[in-house]
Amino acid sequence: MHGRFITIEGIDGAGKSTQTANLLKFLKDKGIDVVHTREPGGTPPGEKIREMLLSDEMGATAETLLFFAARAEHVEKVIQPALDAGRWVVSDRFTDATYAYQAGGKGFSGEKIEALEHWTLGNFEPDLTILFDIAPEKAAERLRARAGNEDRFERMGVDFFTRVRNAYLLRARNSPSRFLIVDAEQSPDEVARRIAQGVAQWL
Numbered sequence: 307m308h309g310r311f312i313t314i315e316g317i318d319g320a321g322k323s324t325q326t327a328n329l330l331k332f333l334k335d336k337g338i339d340v341v342h343t344r345e346p347g348g349t350p351p352g353e354k355i356r357e358m359l360l361s362d363e364m365g366a367t368a369e370t371l372l373f374f375a376a377r378a379e380h381v382e383k384v385i386q387p388a389l390d391a392g393r394w395v396v397s398d399r400f401t402d403a404t405y406a407y408q409a410g411g412k413g414f415s416g417e418k419i420e421a422l423e424h425w426t427l428g429n430f431e432p433d434l435t436i437l438f439d440i441a442p443e444k445a446a447e448r449l450r451a452r453a454g455n456e457d458r459f460e461r462m463g464v465d466f467f468t469r470v471r472n473a474y475l476l477r478a479r480n481s482p483s484r485f486l487i488v489d490a491e492q493s494p495d496e497v498a499r500r501i502a503q504g505v506a507q508w509l
């Protein structure tokens with residue numbers, strides 16, 4: 307049997323990493339064999355590309371191409387083989403992030419992203435996308451309180467993250483059967499409960 311592909315999306319500081327651990331436990335408790343991965347990253351070359359993307363200043367064209375280079379490798383070497391083997395895959399971020407951050411946030415051409423998506427991935431897309439929705443001001447507060455240095459995306463301001471959030475919400479509106487939108491402003495326990503409820507209905 308073919309596995310299923312779940313992606314986790316939302317602006318920085320929405321609480322995705324915190325909740326992914328709960329989701330993985332929820333799926334494993336149901337006897338599902340699940341692979342956890344992330345973007346950018348997920349493969350040795352992809353992790354090197356991640357380091358560049360999160361630290362080096364570059365233009366939107368180079369940035370978008372690098373996200374897709376890492377993604378092509380990720381799908382070919384990790385995601386597709388796992389799904390073909392009947393395993394499930396949970397990825398922190400995927401192509402929706404490029405539409406949200408590079409097109410929505412930075413104003414890069416959505417048509418070019420669509421062309422890159424079809425060239426590198428064909429019609430491949432997640433079976434389910436869990437979108438963590440939160441006001442950018444709240445997410446920024448969380449990032450300020452979180453220990454450690456911020457990367458170059460996390461340093462972007464509230465206006466940028468408002469555009470990213472709106473782009474995510476528009477994508478969710480256009481593909482309602484693929485998206486589960488979760489109110490990420492709730493307490494960690496309540497967010498976990500809503501994800502478990504939404505995923506259980508979808509299973």
Ligand SMILES: Nc1ncnc2c1ncn2[C@@H]1O[C@H](COP(=O)(O)OP(=O)(O)OP(=O)(O)O)[C@@H](O)[C@H]1O
Pocket residue numbers: 316317318319320321322323324325448449451452453460490491492493494495497
């Ligand atoms: N529901 C919540 N309520 C309050 N604080 C939270 C909640 N969920 C997570 N946090 C805290 O907010 C901070 C950001 O959470 P987390 O690292 O999970 O976000 P993220 O979406 O993975 O961020 P990034 O995309 O930047 O890695 C952490 O310090 C975390 O403990």
Ligand SMILES: Cc1cn([C@H]2C[C@H](O)[C@@H](COP(=O)(O)O)O2)c(=O)[nH]c1=O
Pocket residue numbers: 318344345346373398399400401402403404405407408459460
């Ligand atoms: C896949 C993808 C990611 N980004 C941005 C979003 C985040 O700011 C970073 C990744 O860091 P995280 O802590 O792992 O969330 O990269 C992007 O701009 N475009 C993309 O396609």
